[in-house]
Amino acid sequence: MDPSAWMERLQQGDREALEPLLAHYEGMLRYIVSGVLSDPHRQEDCLAEVRLKLWEKREQYDPERSSPATWLTVLCRNAAVDHLRSAQRHSAEALDETRPDPAPGPEEQLLRKERAERLERALASLSSRDRALFYRKYYYLQSTARIAAELGLTPRAVEGRLYRIRKGLQNKLGGDLL
Structure with a gap:
């Protein structure tokens, strides 16, 4: 079965379509999360949140606007960035302004x-x-x-x-x- 069919089943409320869809894109999702979050524990937390968000926002997916891969990429990237922001808010290091700007020039x-x-x-x-x-x-x-x-x-x-x-x-x- 292809990812579009899994997304269609998922939108219809079929929880069993969640596992094969996530398994199909697991490498891609891990790659995206690891590019934003360096801590393996935060990465796993983020992937669990992606799973939850996929279920909660399944009805927002529009096959006319994007492929399942594109939609999941955006969902995953946003979750990873949210985790990063949350970690920065709670980290004393994020408040330390004496560190040089890590952004490339x-x-x-x-x-x-x-x-x-x-x-x-x-x-x-x-x-x-x-x-x-x-x-x-x-x-x-x-x-x-x-x-x-x-x-x-x-x-x-x-x-x-x-x-x-x-x-x-x-x-x-x-x-x-x-």
């Missing part, structure tokens, strides 16, 4: 933007099959075994292809980024 922002653009161009030059494999492993954090099973490959074949993809990207990027 304009130069660092420009460098990051340029690196991201170079990486996007390099990824766009991959075949659609290699690009999908790369995204599944490194963006959605799917396990090699899961990717292999879904693509009808052996785990060693997936690992070999990922190795070749990484090496190709390193060559295109001059060793930068990876």
Whole structure:
């Protein structure tokens, strides 16, 4: 069953659609939360809250406006940012104004933007099959075994292809980024 069907069942009040939907997007959700929250305990709390919010806000999902992945990404990111704000309000460190601003300066922002653009161009030059494999492993954090099973490959074949993809990207990027 695809994520859109699970979302439809969820909107109709079917609690059993919650588990497969969350399992399908678990890697993506963990990736989003870990990018905002560094504490593993807060990450787990946030993921539990995402689960609750998904159920509570299921009727707000509009398949005409976004895909399940996009809607869950926004829901998850907002929950993570809310957790971060809450932690900062209650943290003595957040009140310490003597620390330097951790936000990157304009130069660092420009460098990051340029690196991201170079990486996007390099990824766009991959075949659609290699690009999908790369995204599944490194963006959605799917396990090699899961990717292999879904693509009808052996785990060693997936690992070999990922190795070749990484090496190709390193060559295109001059060793930068990876």
